[in-house]
Amino acid sequence: MAQLLMLAIRLYWVLVPASKRGHCLFKVTCSQNVFQVTKKKEFSKGISALLERYHSPRSGYHLFQDGTDERKKMMLANGGIIEADLIADRLLKHLNHTK
Structure with missing residues (x-):
């Protein structure tokens, strides 16, 4: 299997094609x-x-920088939080450009 x-x-x-994938x-x-x-x-x-x-929500996420340690994180729509090392680079670049 x-x-x-x-x-x-x-x-x-x-x-x-990669361009057609989510x-x-x-x-x-x-x-x-x-x-x-x-x-x-x-x-x-x-x-x-x-x-x-x-089941990880694809929309409704929020990128942020943790105020306690300044690390970048993402809060998923379901409330789960993931660290920067798991976040797609394209999203982290967006966070860097919005400062």
Whole structure:
């Protein structure tokens, strides 16, 4: 089953042009993350990673700089907070230009 999931992701990478894919909020894209987790761990962990990323809201996020330590962070619409090392570079660049 893991091989089937990874094959589906590879087909997605080949058949769907990058310009037509969604713009992921994360540095490691959703499909890359699911592929890596499936390859390193197992099918069930890959499915869990897929569901986690799928349910991470794509809109309603808020980029901010933490007042206590000045680190850049993102608050997702569901209230989850992720650190800068997980945030897509294109979004961090936007934060730098809005200061």
